[in-house]
Every structure is written in structure tokens, then in C-alpha cells.
Amino acid sequence: MNVHISDLARIAAAPSRIIAGLMSGTSLDGLDIALCEFTGSGLETKLKVLHFITMPYSQQFKEELKAISFKTQVELQQVTLLNAVIGSYSAKLILEALKEWGYPVSAVDLVASHGQTIFHAPASLHQQKAFPNATLQIGDGDHIAVQTGIVTLSDFRQKHIAAGGEGAPLAVYGDYLLLSSPVENRILLNIGGISNFTYLPGGRNPDLVFSTDVGPGNTLMDQFVQLNYPGKYYDQDATIAKSGTPNPKLVQALLAHPFFEKPFPRTTGPELFNLSYLQNAQQASGQHELSKEDVLASLCEFTAVSIVTAIKQSIGEQSFKVYLSGGGMHNPLLVQKISEGLGFALNNTADLGIDPDAKEAVLFALLANECVAGGKTDFGQRRGIPSVTMGKISLPG
Structure with missing residues (x-):
């Protein structure tokens, strides 16, 4: 068995997991990082938020994001470049936060990264009958995994859409x-x-x-x-x-x-x-x-x-x-x-019991916990809430 798959199986079977949840929203102001300890899954989930910080983005980085966000036409090369850059930048900010907290990188089991939404296109908005709901978050999870050495889950919204949802809200x-x-x-x-x-x-x-x-x-x-x-x-x-x-x-x-x-x-x-x-x-x-x-x-x-x-x-x-x-x-x-x-x-x-500023980062950490160790919860039959696990897994090596 691949050693990284073996590590993932160990993490999934462990009684608790340390997960760093990352969230960067449409305000483009910075990266929220919530370091969480999860025990159990589903309705039996127990959460302890160990640390939380917002790492502010530089002015130049904000302007680069604004140039490609929420517009119907942008430079494809810039989108491609920033997909890698955001992943690497997120990894850098995670490592800086862990150092500030004095928390060892080796003790973190998973990273859960929302990524940066640059366009959200539900069918109700784009109104093109030949095309489905769609959304795009960039900030490649492989870059985060490789540069931090931590198994990373990312791109959560695609499964929601694939299962019949609109990709939001999660x-x-x-x-x-x-x-x-x-x-x-x-x-x-x-x-x-x-x-x-x-x-x-x-x-x-x-x-x-x-x-x-x-x-x-x-x-x-x-x-x-x-x-x-x-x-x-x-x-x-x-x-x-x-x-x-x-x-x-x-x-x-x-x-x-x-x-x-x-x-x-x-x-x-x-x-x-x-x-x-x-x-x-x-x-x-x-x-x-x-x-x-x-x-x-x-x-x-x-x-x-x-x-x-x-x-x-x-x-x-x-x-x-x-x-x-x-x-x-x-x-x-x-x-x-x-x-x-x-x-x-x-x-x-x-x-x-949850810091309101940390809540969204915490919730993506929870989605990662569910993907790895849960996935058995029935969320009912309401439209827009498919009972699926979300997140694509990137191994660090």
C-alpha cells in the first residue's frame, strides 16, 4: 500500500483528528485559518477550536485577485498562474500561522482548503439551457499538500454540483x-x-x-x-x-x-x-x-x-x-x-461555542472530517442539500 494512503487510513480510523480549515471569501481581504480538533463524525461530532487567525493578504495580491474575480472575461493565463500561486501562498500562510502558534506541522493531520472563488455560475444566473450549474474556486490543493507535507482536501463545491446542488451554500x-x-x-x-x-x-x-x-x-x-x-x-x-x-x-x-x-x-x-x-x-x-x-x-x-x-x-x-x-x-x-x-x-x-469570525473556516474543516472519517449522515430530501461527502484529496508525495 502506498505510504500516504496508509497514513490517510490511519487518520480516518483515529479517535480524533487535527484539521486546519482555510477560508477566503469574496471580500478578498485575507485567509482565515482555524486549527480544529475533531472527535467522532456526523451528529456525534465534537469540536474544539485550538487556534484561529486571519492572515491578511498583501495589497498587490488583492489587486491580482480582483483582476480575475467575478468577471465574464479575464486573462486565461492569469487564472492559470494564480491557481498555482494561491495554492503556494496558502501553504506559506499555514506554515507561518503554525509557527506563530508554536504548533508542530507534524501534528496536523489534514488541511481543508476552500480556495478562492473567482466565478459562481448557477444555471439561474447564467441562463444557458445547454449548461448546468457551475462554480470555480482556484488555489491548487496539490501545491498546499506538497509544500506543507500535510494531506489536503480542497475543491469542495464540485461534488455538491455533481450531486444536483448549486455549489452553495455549503x-x-x-x-x-x-x-x-x-x-x-x-x-x-x-x-x-x-x-x-x-x-x-x-x-x-x-x-x-x-x-x-x-x-x-x-x-x-x-x-x-x-x-x-x-x-x-x-x-x-x-x-x-x-x-x-x-x-x-x-x-x-x-x-x-x-x-x-x-x-x-x-x-x-x-x-x-x-x-x-x-x-x-x-x-x-x-x-x-x-x-x-x-x-x-x-x-x-x-x-x-x-x-x-x-x-x-x-x-x-x-x-x-x-x-x-x-x-x-x-x-x-x-x-x-x-x-x-x-x-x-x-x-x-x-x-x-464557535467564534463567528472563524465559523466558515471551521465548517470546511468539518467537511474534511466528514469526507475522511464520516459520510454516513442522511441530510434528508430537501432540494439543494444532497447527502454527499465533499473534497478532493491531495497527497503530499
Whole structure:
């Protein structure tokens, strides 16, 4: 037997596994690394987050990623080059994080790398009848495995699509296994570049679990700030948006898109929600002369309304608690508007034992744990949640 296959079998059969989960989202700000210890699998999974850090990307690297992300036409050579570069860069950042923590590389069993999404193309968005759902994450797992010496799982979203899903959101798998309750109805609301939520009804019945993308999270607000406020990447503490006033006509124009009429679950990305989307809404509403502060306030209002509406439409009158994660939870104005729209205060996943900033990296580590040591959980018969294990395995030698 190949020694690396033998090592993988040993890891799978061990009572626990140390897995480094990696996540880089649509904000392109850095690599989240969560070092996790897993015991068991499925609904018996026990998790301990040993360390978490966000390793910031250099300015040059951010610009290189932006040049090929979420555009219908890019330089193919640059995509090919960055596929290797991102893999190598991720390996470098993992090794730096482990050194900072004083944690030996040899003690890490697996790396779980989400990769960098550069285009998400569900059929509902590309609307080409001859083509299926598709998505593309780059950052080659072989480069990570070889340069760290650690078995690496990557490219998780392809299996989801192959099994009939849209490649997103994947958080539902980890949310169900780690954060569902036998008694409490919970909504796990993640506000990253795109917002999504998982509904976990009390009782852990997989046929009642529901997960969907909602629409924009931070992406439109961040893009607007980056265009209009040089040197800023986001509206810290919503300082700019708080100084403006939402324009009702612009907000309604932003909401007047066929995406918001599509049935749940649905998925989307910055391929749709970008500055062109904002410009089209300004043109349709005749709101070209708004101040930058009012535009940003309107974008915040639009994001909050889309989230609140999606939750109310899909969940109805049932009582539930909301647990936040993702960068958007640090936007106090957005959180306030969502809370007011729902009529109650919001919690975050720290109340459930998981750092909300680390949650997505943790969830990909969990997917790797399931791929290697689990894979027996029935996630029910809901559309968009196929009962499959995900992740392609790269051996270090």
C-alpha cells in the first residue's frame, strides 16, 4: 500500500483528528485559518477550536485577485498562474500561522482548503439551457499538500454540483452537525460578501433543514467604499452610512430584480451584485445625484431588507433565534436594521461555542472530517442539500 494512503487510513480510523480549515471569501481581504480538533463524525461530532487567525493578504495580491474575480472575461493565463500561486501562498500562510502558534506541522493531520472563488455560475444566473450549474474556486490543493507535507482536501463545491446542488451554500452541513438543537429553532445567518442562512428546526429532523443564499451581504457596500474612498476597503463601524439617509426610490430599485422572485433555495454572488447592478438601479430610479453617504446608507438598507424579507418569506411565523457570523456582523447599522426588521435582538455563534469570525473556516474543516472519517449522515430530501461527502484529496508525495 502506498505510504500516504496508509497514513490517510490511519487518520480516518483515529479517535480524533487535527484539521486546519482555510477560508477566503469574496471580500478578498485575507485567509482565515482555524486549527480544529475533531472527535467522532456526523451528529456525534465534537469540536474544539485550538487556534484561529486571519492572515491578511498583501495589497498587490488583492489587486491580482480582483483582476480575475467575478468577471465574464479575464486573462486565461492569469487564472492559470494564480491557481498555482494561491495554492503556494496558502501553504506559506499555514506554515507561518503554525509557527506563530508554536504548533508542530507534524501534528496536523489534514488541511481543508476552500480556495478562492473567482466565478459562481448557477444555471439561474447564467441562463444557458445547454449548461448546468457551475462554480470555480482556484488555489491548487496539490501545491498546499506538497509544500506543507500535510494531506489536503480542497475543491469542495464540485461534488455538491455533481450531486444536483448549486455549489452553495455549503454551511448547512456544518450548521446541522455542529449547531442544531433538539429543542430550539435556530437561524444561522452568515453575512460575508454574500449573505446566506441555514434554518435548523428544533428536533434535528434533516428533512426540515433549509439553507439558501439571500443576496448581497457586504459586497456592494465594500465595492462602493473601495471605489469612492481611496485607501478604505469597507465602512468601518458604518461611520459613513450612518451619516447618510436611505433613499426609498433607490432601495426599491435595488430590490426590483428577478433574483428576488426566484424560489428558495437560491444562490448568487458578486457576479450579479456589483457596481453595475447599483448603476442600473440608480438609472431606473433616477437617483444619480445622491451623496455618497446617502448611496451607502441605501445599500445598507437594501441589504438589511433583503435579509429580513428572505427570512420571513421562507420561515413564516415560527419562533426562532438568529445567530450571526461573518464580517457583516461587525457593521452595527446593518445589524440594527436586521434586528428592527425581525423585531428582536440577534445573537452570534459565540453563544454556541464557535467564534463567528472563524465559523466558515471551521465548517470546511468539518467537511474534511466528514469526507475522511464520516459520510454516513442522511441530510434528508430537501432540494439543494444532497447527502454527499465533499473534497478532493491531495497527497503530499
